[in-house]
Amino acid sequence: MLSKELSALASPLNDQQSGLLQQAVSELSPQQLAWVSGYFWGLSQTQPGGVNTSLNQTAVNNSQPAGKLTIIFASQTGNAKGVAESIKASAEEQGITAELFDASDYKGKNLAKETHVIFVASTNGEGEPPDNAIELHEFLQSKKAPKLDGLQYGVVALGDSSYEFYCQTGKDFDSYLAKLGATAFIERLDCDVDYEESTIQWISDSLNKVKDALSSSVEVVEKQAPLVQAVHSQYTKQNPYTATLLTNQKITGRDSGKDVRHIEIDLDGSGISYQPGDALGVWYENGSELADAILGQVGLSGVESVDVSGESMSIREALISKYEITASNPQFVTKYAQLSGSKKLQKLIEDKDKLRDYSSNTQVIDVLLEKKAKLTADELISLFRKITPRLYSIASSQSEVEDEVHLTVGLVEYQKAGEKRLGGASGFLAQRLEEDGEIKVFVEHNNNFKLPVDDNAPLIMIGPGTGIAPFRSFVQERDNRDAAGKNWLFFGDRTFTQDFLYQVEWQKYLKAGLLTKLDVAFSRDQQEKIYVQDRLLEHSEQVWQWIEQGAYIYVCGDATRMAKDVNDALITIAKEHGQLSEESAIEFINNLRKEKRYQRDVY
Ligand code: NAP
Numbered sequence: 001m002l003s004k005e006l007s008a009l010a011s012p013l014n015d016q017q018s019g020l021l022q023q024a025v026s027e028l029s030p031q032q033l034a035w036v037s038g039y040f041w042g043l044s045q046t047q048p049g050g051v052n053t054s055l056n057q058t059a060v061n062n063s064q065p066a067g068k069l070t071i072i073f074a075s076q077t078g079n080a081k082g083v084a085e086s087i088k089a090s091a092e093e094q095g096i097t098a099e100l101f102d103a104s105d106y107k108g109k110n111l112a113k114e115t116h117v118i119f120v121a122s123t124n125g126e127g128e129p130p131d132n133a134i135e136l137h138e139f140l141q142s143k144k145a146p147k148l149d150g151l152q153y154g155v156v157a158l159g160d161s162s163y164e165f166y167c168q169t170g171k172d173f174d175s176y177l178a179k180l181g182a183t184a185f186i187e188r189l190d191c192d193v194d195y196e197e198s199t200i201q202w203i204s205d206s207l208n209k210v211k212d213a214l215s216s217s218v219e220v221v222e223k224q225a226p227l228v229q230a231v232h233s234q235y236t237k238q239n240p241y242t243a244t245l246l247t248n249q250k251i252t253g254r255d256s257g258k259d260v261r262h263i264e265i266d267l268d269g270s271g272i273s274y275q276p277g278d279a280l281g282v283w284y285e286n287g288s289e290l291a292d293a294i295l296g297q298v299g300l301s302g303v304e305s306v307d308v309s310g311e312s313m314s315i316r317e318a319l320i321s322k323y324e325i326t327a328s329n330p331q332f333v334t335k336y337a338q339l340s341g342s343k344k345l346q347k348l349i350e351d352k353d354k355l356r357d358y359s360s361n362t363q364v365i366d367v368l369l370e371k372k373a374k375l376t377a378d379e380l381i382s383l384f385r386k387i388t389p390r391l392y393s394i395a396s397s398q399s400e401v402e403d404e405v406h407l408t409v410g411l412v413e414y415q416k417a418g419e420k421r422l423g424g425a426s427g428f429l430a431q432r433l434e435e436d437g438e439i440k441v442f443v444e445h446n447n448n449f450k451l452p453v454d455d456n457a458p459l460i461m462i463g464p465g466t467g468i469a470p471f472r473s474f475v476q477e478r479d480n481r482d483a484a485g486k487n488w489l490f491f492g493d494r495t496f497t498q499d500f501l502y503q504v505e506w507q508k509y510l511k512a513g514l515l516t517k518l519d520v521a522f523s524r525d526q527q528e529k530i531y532v533q534d535r536l537l538e539h540s541e542q543v544w545q546w547i548e549q550g551a552y553i554y555v556c557g558d559a560t561r562m563a564k565d566v567n568d569a570l571i572t573i574a575k576e577h578g579q580l581s582e583e584s585a586i587e588f589i590n591n592l593r594k595e596k597r598y599q600r601d602v603y
Pocket of ligand 1: 392393410464465466467468469492493494521522523524529531532533556557558559561562563565601602603
């Protein structure tokens, strides 16, 4: 039977080689055969003059070599992980064996054993890799990185084009892999915030290529359990749960300069579960007043019909529910500068830094107000990005609140051109949505911001402003688990009397001994600014003691300034009390990150 199969193939082997091969394979099980064929195919890729993809295709079609696709995600908020999971699901639908790895669980040197890998990578604000990929990112640039001549790879880079270092982590992985000798089997895809549609075609094209090169045998599929068991809720970003709003309570004082809301949402009957550290994705609708103001500014009535991903609807409806019409971005400003002919905007788009600055500080309606322009309905929607859900750090633990989920939402609100401007999602949650109103939500799990498994480990939590949210969840969870570990909270905000979020709860926990220490920094209660990092430095000796005792450090909130300053403070503490040089202190703190003893949820 085997010899029949061998002779049926257009074999490149001579008679002697054929004989030896037949003898060898006659002793192998089907599973071993599948493995061996994949092994030899992989080997052929590392030899000079190795078979090219078109030859492989012939081989695949005839002899079905086993092989697999490895998918690695570098994800901060879960978007890259979501794309990686879709790739895996599509691959499996096509019969391709695929394994999914969190970058922090993947050993870089194993890349040398792979044949086909897809990286899906998001980028942090300043072009840094997500926390779960710091180690792999570093490894691939180091001398320890292996030669990857036999590796074929693809990269999906996720980013936000309003940032300077757009898709940087994906670009980095692309260039590091190429430098190590790997070959891209498909061009890298760089995606903006509305990435979903653009990934569909790329996934289909790349899997066609991978399928041409690989095939999987049933035995191999059964044997190889995926290393990452994705937690799949029935409800996802694409299929959210329609929940109801239970409570919307302002938790800043009457005289506060900020309006922060404590939001409670009912999940009863949904079966949704979440862990402390996870985020809640919220789909929102834009205000009809804003949609009307935009329509009026470009000379449309709102009844004009438009096509949105194959669905026909009025442009007014499309603006309310399908497009991001609050925050602007550099592409929006650039396109409108061209369509409107505004001299001011045309000058602005020549300077990238100024354009980025202007876009992040000017809402869509205020860009349109720079110059009135008559637009068609299609021209208007061509300016916008599709609406995307907002992620809020969850502020409750299910061990405490069961079928509810709580959020801490800062309302974005300011005056411009004599009118009130509201944030898209925060305006919806805090002002437009009524109690008992419907809200579409899903849980975005975040494995990079998790309580230690060891309930005895001490925690240091640093969360100024609405960055306090996940720590309410952490403390509730530790309370309900009767965790014995010490807990130290650093909170900061503008003023003690107006902005001390959840003050009563923290004081209760302090009194009960669950919070071992609480340190607060109210920046505007005195002449000079006092921030959370100042409190850390004031208590540096004790902070160092806690770190030496194995404390886990968590930071949540503003990424651009606060998180950097807190990081600097931790380096200073390591220098002073660990008697380390600047370089060793930086390495020490980076190692804490790699060991997951220093986790951040910042943006
Ligand atoms: P905020 O008012 O911006 O700031 C809270 C406190 O931090 C104020 O006292 C502020 O002081 C102070 N502060 C300013 N610069 C600082 C610095 N360099 N280091 C330390 N503290 C500093 O707070 P918020 O409006 O609630 O927003 C918090 C930020 O966290 C927002 O950017 C939000 O998007 C982000 N956030 C992120 C997450 C997440 O990643 N999951 C969750 C929640 C919130 P002054 O204003 O007096 O200077």
